[in-house]
Amino acid sequence: MSSEKRKSIKFFSESLGLTDIRPDIWISVQTSVEEQRGFNHEGSVDCKSESAGVDERKLLRKIDLRLVPALCILYLLAFLDRVNISNAALFGLKTDLNLVGNEYNTALVVFFVPYIIFEIPSNTLMKRFKPHVWLSGCMFMFGLTTTMQGLTQNYGGLIATRFFLGMFESGMFPGCFYLLAMWYKRSESQKRYSFFFSSTTLAGAFGGLLASAIGKMDGMQGFRGWRWVFILEGALTCIVAVILFFFIPDFPEDVKWLSAEEQRFIKARLAEDVGDSQRHKPLTFRDAFNIIREGKVILGGLMYFGLIVPAYGYAYFSPAIIQSLGHSSIRSQLLSVPPWACAFGIAMTVAIASDYFRHRFIFTLIPALLAITGFAILFAVHNNVHLQYAALFLAASGTYSSMPVIVCWFNTNLGGHHRRAVATGWQVGFGNIGGIIAAYSFLAKDAPEYKPGFSVCLSFVCLSIASCCAYFVSITWENRRRDRGEAEGADLPWEEKQLMGDLNPDYRYLR
Numbered sequence: 001m002s003s004e005k006r007k008s009i010k011f012f013s014e015s016l017g018l019t020d021i022r023p024d025i026w027i028s029v030q031t032s033v034e035e036q037r038g039f040n041h042e043g044s045v046d047c048k049s050e051s052a053g054v055d056e057r058k059l060l061r062k063i064d065l066r067l068v069p070a071l072c073i074l075y076l077l078a079f080l081d082r083v084n085i086s087n088a089a090l091f092g093l094k095t096d097l098n099l100v101g102n103e104y105n106t107a108l109v110v111f112f113v114p115y116i117i118f119e120i121p122s123n124t125l126m127k128r129f130k131p132h133v134w135l136s137g138c139m140f141m142f143g144l145t146t147t148m149q150g151l152t153q154n155y156g157g158l159i160a161t162r163f164f165l166g167m168f169e170s171g172m173f174p175g176c177f178y179l180l181a182m183w184y185k186r187s188e189s190q191k192r193y194s195f196f197f198s199s200t201t202l203a204g205a206f207g208g209l210l211a212s213a214i215g216k217m218d219g220m221q222g223f224r225g226w227r228w229v230f231i232l233e234g235a236l237t238c239i240v241a242v243i244l245f246f247f248i249p250d251f252p253e254d255v256k257w258l259s260a261e262e263q264r265f266i267k268a269r270l271a272e273d274v275g276d277s278q279r280h281k282p283l284t285f286r287d288a289f290n291i292i293r294e295g296k297v298i299l300g301g302l303m304y305f306g307l308i309v310p311a312y313g314y315a316y317f318s319p320a321i322i323q324s325l326g327h328s329s330i331r332s333q334l335l336s337v338p339p340w341a342c343a344f345g346i347a348m349t350v351a352i353a354s355d356y357f358r359h360r361f362i363f364t365l366i367p368a369l370l371a372i373t374g375f376a377i378l379f380a381v382h383n384n385v386h387l388q389y390a391a392l393f394l395a396a397s398g399t400y401s402s403m404p405v406i407v408c409w410f411n412t413n414l415g416g417h418h419r420r421a422v423a424t425g426w427q428v429g430f431g432n433i434g435g436i437i438a439a440y441s442f443l444a445k446d447a448p449e450y451k452p453g454f455s456v457c458l459s460f461v462c463l464s465i466a467s468c469c470a471y472f473v474s475i476t477w478e479n480r481r482r483d484r485g486e487a488e489g490a491d492l493p494w495e496e497k498q499l500m501g502d503l504n505p506d507y508r509y510l511r
Contacts, residue, residue, distance in 0.1 A: 054265045063183055063249075063266075066257065068192055070247045071176045074139055076199035077237045078172040080207050081146040081165065082111065083315045084233055087211035088226035090319055090329040096224055097155055107158050108316055108439035112432055114167035119429030122171030123178055123421040131179050132248040134171060136241050142168035143237025150223075150230030174428040177411055181420050182251050185269060186412040186510045187358050190405065193412075194351030197404035201347065201396070204315060204340035207233075212333035291422045296478075299471040300410035300423065301430035303364075306464025307406065308434030309441070310371060310399045310457035317442040317453070318392060321378075324448030325385050335389070339396040346370075347401040360409035361472045361511055364402050368465050371398025372458060379454035399461070406468065413475065413509050415502035434460065475509035482508065 085093070085108065094104055126134045142165055149161040176196060184192055211229055218225035249255050252266045291297060318339070323332040346367070354363040374394030381387050410427055414420045437460075442453035482505050502509070 054262060056265075056269075059262055059265070060188070062258075064192070066247075066255075067180070067183060067249050068195060070244055070249070071180065072196050072199045072202075073240060074135060074244060074248070075172060075176055075196060076203045076206070077233075077240060078139065078142065078169055079200045079203040079315075080210075080233060081142055081237055082169060083204070084146075084207055084211065084229055085149075085162075086316045086319050087207055087215075087333060088229045090323060090332060091211075091215050091218065091225035091229065093226040096226070097152065097158055099155060099158075102440070102443060103155055105439050105443065107155075107162050109436050110159050110162045111166035111169075112435040112439075114163055115170045115435070116429045116432050118167055118170035119174050119425045119432070121425075123174050123425040126171060126175050126178065127421060130250045130254065131175065132245060132250055135175055135179075135248050136245040138168050138171045138175075139244065140238050140241035142172075143234050143241055146234030146237060147231050148234075150227040150234065174424045177407060177428075178420055178424050179249075179251070181411050181414075181424070182270070183249075183266070184412075188355065189412050190355045190360070190408050191348070191351040193408035194347050194354075194401075194404040197407065198344045198347045198400070200311075200315075201340045201344040201400050204318075204396075205337045205344070208319070208333045208336040208340070212330050215330055215333065287418060288422045291419055292426050296413075296471060296474050297423045297426060299467050299474065300427045302467035303406045303410065303464055303471060304403070304427050304431030305434050306460045306462075306467060307368070307371075307399055307403045308431045309438045309460035310375065310395065311403060312435045312438035313441055313453055313457050314392075314396055314399060316438065317450070318396070320442070320447070321392070321450065322389070324450075325388060339392045342393050343396040343400040346397040347404060350401045350405065354405055359511060360405055361468065364405045364409065364468045365465060367398045367401035367405070368461055368468075369398070370394050371402065371461050374398060375454050375457045375461065379451060379458065382449050395457075402464070406464070409510070410471070413502060415504070415507065419502065472511060476511060479508050479511070482506070 089104065093099070099107075122134075122138075145161055145165045145168060149158065149165070152158045152161055177193070180189065180192060180196065210233065214228045214232055215225040217223075217228045220228070223231070249257075252258070252263060252270075255263075258266070319332050319336050322335050323329065327335060350363050350367055354360055371394065374391045374396070377391035378388060378395065381391070407427065411420060411424050414423050437456065441456040442450050446452050485505075488505065
């Protein structure tokens with residue numbers, strides 16, 4: 001190792017507060033990342049992680065067992081409480097609350113107003129509080145709100161509970177993705193992200209099964225079946241939230257179940273992958289605005305926005321669509337399960353392949369084209385029940401397989417706490433405006449063909465594909481510009497570049 005490199009490593013480790021870090025740890029991490037094309041340094045040293053006294057594979061398994069299951073359970077219940085209103089609608093909610101016209105659709109929309117507004121602030125608050133406190137606290141509150149939703153007596157009560165449900169759930173999705181991004185390198189993250197994101201498909205399947213069972217409680221204790229759906233599922237969420245308070249991990253530098261050497265190694269490998277996290281640097285409004293106005297960040301929001309419309313369109317209305325094919329309420333709930341289960345299997349297959357090839361772009365396009373096929377069949381075919389039901393498999397699998405790749409691709413291409421916190425909040429917050437569009441796309445007057453709804457879904461999947469193509473071209477052009485040494489800051493010292501995150505001229509975006 002050159003003396004210049006040793007000085008750079010010493011300077012950088014001190015800037016991170018790692019004054020006792022061993023140089024061989026830095027070189028091990030640097031070599032591993034360079035092999036995966038995260039950075040483009042000269043003079044790397046071929047050294048394995050075991051030489052630093054840390055078994056990287058064993059450490060990753062340890063992190064996986066601590067982090068991924070807890071977040072998957074959290075988001076499964078969050079999504080279940082968000083969309084179980086579609087199950088409740090089949091059990092008499094609209095009749096009992098005297099919902100007429102588009103009032104049911106308006107109740108769906110109200111959820112998204114606070115959900116969109118509070119997404120970016122929620123991520124900054126999670127930085128201030130510890131993740132296990134913030135995430136479990138929000139989870140308990142939206143579980144309690146779901147239970148209260150089962151006790152509403154009129155349209156106004158439903159609107160109020162949907163508003164507070166959106167407010168308390170706003171921190172779940174961006175917070176979980178943000179936390180995952182602070183533990184894993186980009187090249188190893190997709191299957192973890194997809195497994196987490198596929199909690200939505202598991203929630204859809206689980207929700208259908210649970211609703212079909214709970215629906216049989218209709219009349220018990222004087223409550224209709226739809227009330228029991230909210231009460232029991234909300235109570236389950238509250239109980240699990242209390243348990244997860246003790247199991248959700250915090251950021252790597254804060255947890256107690258890692259040794260000091262393991263903490264240093266994790267922090268070092270992530271710093272070499274995306275630069276210094278700069279977690280303790282204050283975040284100003286100007287900083288947040290400068291991040292959001294970047295072209296690549298805007299495209300990240302459009303990529304997600306385009307798929308949110310078909311995703312929520314399917315989640316909120318698939319039970320009604322299946323019922324319109326001529327099935328009873330209970331049978332419709334049961335028939336909603338297989339498409340969700342299929343979507344989970346395909347999403348995980350796509351994620352594993354994406355990580356194996358260390359590529360994202362193609363794995364956003366193929367599932368999206370699958371979704372287009374499904375929605376096109378649903379739009380055009382109205383006299384073949386079996387084909388229409390098969391098209392639901394294509395629509396669900398394509399939409400819910402492409403979305404986690406898009407979010408992971410964008411999120412892990414960002415470097416540092418601030419850029420990830422703000423840009424992830426922006427992507428999810430802006431994207432969820434699509435939920436408002438989805439809620440008004442499938443109106444009762446359009447049943448049973450729902451042609452306007454399916455045409456809207458087709459249009460927005462196309463928007464997502466176009467945005468993905470533009471993002472791919474943008475980062476490819478930027479990578480090539482940096483290869484030619486034309487990027488701003490190319491002549492800065494190595495230790496200063498590390499503080500720039502993904503703006504580092506030595507950084508290469510994963511395509």
